[in-house]
Amino acid sequence: MEHDALLPSDVKPAAVQEQRTSSASTRASRFSLLHLGAAFVAGIFACALGQYALHCGQQAPGVAAGSGQPGMLAAPWAGSTEVHGFPPVEPTNAVPSMFPSNVGYAGGTPTGAEPAVLATAPAVPIHKSTPNLAQPSVLKEASKSFNMFRSWGNLSPWYSVPRGAFGLDSGPEVPETCRITEAHILHRHGARYPTAWASYGGPANFSGRLHDVADKWNASGDLEFMNEWTYKLGEEILTPFGRQQLYDLGVQMRMRYGFLLKNFTESNTIPVFRTESQDRMLASAMNFAIGFFGWPTDGQYQQSITIEADGFNNTLAPYKTCPNAGDRSKSDRGTVYVEEWAAIYLKDAQARLSAQLHGYDLTIEDTYVLQQMCAYETVALGYSKFCELFTEEEWEGFDYALDLSFWYNSAFGSPVARVQGLGYVQELVARLTHTPIETYNSSTNATLNESPITFPLHDSLYVDATHEVVVLNVLTALNLSSLAANGPLPSDHIPKDRTFRVSQLAPFATNVQFQLLSCSSLPEPQIRIVVNDGAVPLTGVEGCPEEKDGMCPVSTFVAAQKKIIGETDWEYDCYGDWSVPAGSAWNTTTGDAPRW
């Protein structure tokens, strides 16, 4: 889970360190984790000995690529060491001077008018499919309509949610009598490999443990494939499918909001999009830009790359300057609920699968990892045999486990959620009011926010990239309390008709579209919030009316957000010496820290 990897360094390196020393000292001969450079080098070595690089991906199952001794058969399972090491470090045929990037002769290049499909099409094209990902061919106890890809919480690929998902029968199309004058888009990166560390489950850790005793176990029945299986996933970075998601999102947003670029032409400026330094964040933004602007993007926009690292004020990575968000007694309240829930919904699965794994004690947590493995392998490799192991009900249980995790760690149930969303809300208000931020008293960064070049306030289009935890922080800080209607979420059953679903709010490439509208039927400019193509009611925001498309007068919305800004105390919430009792002895449903 991403939020685990986003914990400050005092937590993470210790855990990673532990992994490294244990694997390096006891298993160096035939096993090392992917993030050890040794595996990478050994992989290349194995390839080199195999003589033709193209065949590197097809070495016989059971050959441990990390062994450095191709041909030496390892135990049935070859560890997380199948690494292909592409691109080679010094390819012998690389002669850039013989491949000029600009040879001229481009032919004609006239441009036409910008698309505005939100306004012009009778029905807005929505996002339903997941090209390049294979569904499992066999499904246990699942209904015809079941789409497994939508029950993976934050590991689901984004899709246009069903109408009414958040309580309004309204999608991204422009409400009647209205036209869009401005859009603010906040999106997540695309599908990635697992993060380096996880507080519950975690594919790399499980694979490592399994491999530690590889000569002691074997699998049969549904699990028989595990005898030959290798752990092929990397860490942290975008997968090819994740890259496509952002490219597609860029294309989609251009089709919808392209007409807003006219404003830039009129004011003789270009847009500024923001992302962060982390590899998958930057790669996501680049793919989005190529989808949105087309290649080459040069001269069409400016990309702000904020620094995501400890100590840097960054509204898109607020946990880097908020110590309480790194204190697990405050920021990781979810794991205990996930554990309780997993013990219930995975009980049968654990019994069923244990019986097919001989010589290894498969725990509930391991069983949960097998579900994670399905999701991660699918979005990285296109297909996973692990997906066939579970029933529809168990997938719904998995989805809900992730709801619990994010509800308590990053959203309405977390005492450090609102404060982490605060910085983005301040920026949103600054943009909506065309007024610079007055006081730098949160995750905002004066160096960037004070400059009208790096942080423009008069644009018609804003695009910001961040993580799912931050998207949830922001939705919480904005007071979208209709999403919290079922809270606090129980860990012994799934509430009916819940509006808080991480697979719909914060999946891979999730996108929040803040639309500003001018409507002939309404006197004032309006704002509404569309999450993954579902309009969210703004009724939790003080003063906003019940409105069928989720619209609220901008002035009312801004006044409420200013009130929220005034009531949220970064210093206290992030640095305060407060504590909360563990588990259900204390709850919040607004993402607020306790005032005691």
Ligand SMILES: *[C@@H]1O[C@H](CO)[C@@H](O)[C@H](O)[C@H]1NC(C)=O
């Ligand atoms: C898995 O995680 C546990 C607990 O954090 C740790 O003790 C163990 O060394 C890890 N094992 C591997 C193989 O990474």
Ligand SMILES: *[C@@H]1O[C@H](CO)[C@@H](O)[C@H](O)[C@H]1NC(C)=O
């Ligand atoms: C603000 O952001 C800039 C650019 O990323 C960075 O150099 C600077 O250190 C940040 N300021 C603070 C106080 O973190």
Ligand SMILES: *[C@@H]1O[C@H](CO)[C@@H](O)[C@H](O)[C@H]1NC(C)=O
């Ligand atoms: C599978 O593992 C079990 C338990 O470790 C062992 O008794 C059995 O002989 C193994 N079977 C094979 C075919 O390796």
Ligand SMILES: *[C@@H]1O[C@H](CO)[C@@H](O)[C@H](O)[C@H]1NC(C)=O
């Ligand atoms: C960084 O954030 C802290 C805490 O809100 C604030 O005191 C400081 O002024 C900020 N620095 C900049 C350059 O924005």
Ligand SMILES: *[C@@H]1O[C@H](CO)[C@@H](O)[C@H](O)[C@H]1NC(C)=O
């Ligand atoms: C963009 O242009 C449209 C049409 O001219 C106008 O209605 C709208 O207010 C402009 N938006 C901004 C943010 O200037």
Ligand SMILES: *[C@@H]1O[C@H](CO)[C@@H](O)[C@H](O)[C@H]1NC(C)=O
């Ligand atoms: C935010 O939500 C809380 C809880 O629903 C409510 O009491 C409060 O009035 C709201 N504040 C604003 C400014 O919208």
Ligand SMILES: *[C@@H]1O[C@H](CO)[C@@H](O)[C@H](O)[C@H]1NC(C)=O
């Ligand atoms: C932070 O600054 C804003 C103005 O930008 C102000 O409304 C708010 O009260 C300040 N918060 C604190 C805790 O001082």
Ligand SMILES: *[C@@H]1O[C@H](CO)[C@@H](O)[C@H](O)[C@H]1NC(C)=O
């Ligand atoms: C917190 O929420 C849980 C789940 O709804 C509930 O069982 C518990 O009683 C609540 N705790 C408090 C102190 O209200």
